[in-house]
Amino acid sequence: MFFLLLSSSTSPLLQLYLGLYSLVSTASFVHVSFKYQLLITRQNNTATTMFSSPISKIYHKCRISLSHSFQKSRNFRSKLALEALTISSEENLILYNYPSFSGAFSALSAHLYHTHLNIPHLILPFSFVEPFKIHDFNLNALKTCYLLDFIGPKRFAIELAQLVNQVLVFDHRKSSLSKIPSYGDCPENVTFNVDVEKSSSTAVYDYFSSKLRTDGEGLSLVNCEDKDRLEMVLKYIEDGDLRKWSLPDIKAFNVGLNEMRPQLNYITNAYMFDQCSVEQLLEVNHMDLITRGNTYIHSCQDAVNKLLDRAFKLRLGKGFYGECLGIRADGNSHLSNDLGRELSLRSAEAGLRPIGAVIYMQRRNLKMCLRSTDDNTDTSEVAKVFVVNVLLLTYQRS
Numbered sequence: 001m002f003f004l005l006l007s008s009s010t011s012p013l014l015q016l017y018l019g020l021y022s023l024v025s026t027a028s029f030v031h032v033s034f035k036y037q038l039l040i041t042r043q044n045n046t047a048t049t050m051f052s053s054p055i056s057k058i059y060h061k062c063r064i065s066l067s068h069s070f071q072k073s074r075n076f077r078s079k080l081a082l083e084a085l086t087i088s089s090e091e092n093l094i095l096y097n098y099p100s101f102s103g104a105f106s107a108l109s110a111h112l113y114h115t116h117l118n119i120p121h122l123i124l125p126f127s128f129v130e131p132f133k134i135h136d137f138n139l140n141a142l143k144t145c146y147l148l149d150f151i152g153p154k155r156f157a158i159e160l161a162q163l164v165n166q167v168l169v170f171d172h173r174k175s176s177l178s179k180i181p182s183y184g185d186c187p188e189n190v191t192f193n194v195d196v197e198k199s200s201s202t203a204v205y206d207y208f209s210s211k212l213r214t215d216g217e218g219l220s221l222v223n224c225e226d227k228d229r230l231e232m233v234l235k236y237i238e239d240g241d242l243r244k245w246s247l248p249d250i251k252a253f254n255v256g257l258n259e260m261r262p263q264l265n266y267i268t269n270a271y272m273f274d275q276c277s278v279e280q281l282l283e284v285n286h287m288d289l290i291t292r293g294n295t296y297i298h299s300c301q302d303a304v305n306k307l308l309d310r311a312f313k314l315r316l317g318k319g320f321y322g323e324c325l326g327i328r329a330d331g332n333s334h335l336s337n338d339l340g341r342e343l344s345l346r347s348a349e350a351g352l353r354p355i356g357a358v359i360y361m362q363r364r365n366l367k368m369c370l371r372s373t374d375d376n377t378d379t380s381e382v383a384k385v386f387v388v389n390v391l392l393l394t395y396q397r398s
Helices: 012-024 055-061 079-087 101-116 156-161 174-179 200-215 224-241 250-258 275-282 286-308 333-349 379-388
Strands: 002-005 030-033 037-043 046-052 063-066 092-097 121-126 144-148 166-171 190-194 312-316 323-328 355-362 365-372 392-396
Touching (some): 079 121, 092 101, 101 200, 144 156, 156 166, 156 190, 224 250, 224 275, 224 286
Parallel strands (some): 144 166, 323 355
Antiparallel strands (some): 312 323
16 A cells, blocks of 8 residues: 655656655655645636645745654664663563564563562563664663563574573564574574474464473463353464455454554553553453454444545546546545555546545545555555656545
């Protein structure tokens, strides 16, 4: 999915700036921020929407920012986290992939194991937005480090293994296989557990369940009541992680699971592994998530159906790049994916390009979301052309 912010200037110099930034950027969209005026003219029942701004103000008001490449990183590697690593006396460090449900539930299993045996441990999220560095760790105290649901940056695990007694890595992504060093280059105190047929959350749960039965003389990671509930949640998470999508109501489950993100947000809930939060995680029921997901899906579908009645034919670049169906969805940006998908199907049925365009205002910026259900249609090509050259949006009411 690609997002565009439609600008207003026809200045060749500004177009050149936009073109250069779009070529060198790996960002999802280019954001041009300035005040604009909306002008609408009509000719032969065709409405042309232009976005203009006084030339004299553009170079003072225009601010180009690349949302991923140049945006200031979130404070995941915060002073508080670095201080915890520096003064920590815990022997075991648990780093989990953030934000990832598989990573969070992997950390839950590790926490339960260490808690049962009263082993001091420190749990921190590892974000690739701003990853930890090797020199961040208090190497005098650390003995074992777990990397849950990720391998880390290049040679991260290898360099870490040179400073601690043991490093255990769990991941399930096929892309991680190529990051595992060859046998001769891998230290003996590093263990890579990468199973593309089993999600990290399931692999970590099985590992610590087995380890606790051995180390804890028959102890169970969770009680019988929580065990069935937790294993079913992990089974559904695995179905999504491995892209199988085979379990009943898996789509609704994932929608309901996404509703849990605030609960697993490390920034707003830094104590997500205290006793109260752990009990809440163990009470998560897959059927409750499915019910919540279905409720959300049905409400969204009702809203989508009402908005689709306003669809219009949209000419990309005065028709030079084809025509598709579009819609204004101000205040409904959360429906852009579903709207774009449905518009794409309807566009194809109408003999237009199989693209759906969803246009909406967000924080005083006009954005366009392009969505296609056709594997042979690359919306990124259209997006790039729009960012560099197309500053005019023409549409004809269907």
